[in-house]
Amino acid sequence: IRKQLEWFDSLPKAQQELQIRRLELFAGLPPGQQVIVRLRMEELAKLPPARRQLIQRALVMLQSLPSDRRAARMNNPAFRSRFSPDEQKIIEDLSGAWLLSPAQPSTPVIPK
Numbered sequence: 001i002r003k004q005l006e007w008f009d010s011l012p013k014a015q016q017e018l019q020i021r022r023l024e025l026f027a028g029l030p031p032g033q034q035v036i037v038r039l040r041m042e043e044l045a046k047l048p049p050a051r052r053q054l055i056q057r058a059l060v061m062l063q064s065l066p067s068d069r070r071a072a073r074m075n076n077p078a079f080r081s082r083f084s085p086d087e088q089k090i091i092e093d094l095s096g097a098w099l100l101s102p103a104q105p106s107t108p109v110i111p112k
Contacts, residue, residue: 025097026097029097033097036093036097037093037094037097040089040090040093040094041094043086043090044056044090044094047087051087054082054083055083055087055090055091058079058082058083058091059091059094059095061073062074062091062095063095063096067096070095070096074088074091074092074095
């Protein structure tokens, strides 16, 4: 906990606010969805850095879209071909439930 607090305190104000919004969004999810988000964040963290970064960029782009356009983009064959089935599941489950930003720190807080 101390390590996470130190990490949070070291963030710029805008990143702290993003983390707070992220945790508020997470807290508003039903318990089952919270479990899924935790699992997907853990899976994302285990990926090689290049794949993790590619997925994070895709999530940032998707989160800027309205939900109907987000679904259409995720179902686009060209988009899907860039990701494995496991990566697609991470993207699907996190795209509407976890706020990201283009300048996201490499160590996001994973809710416990």
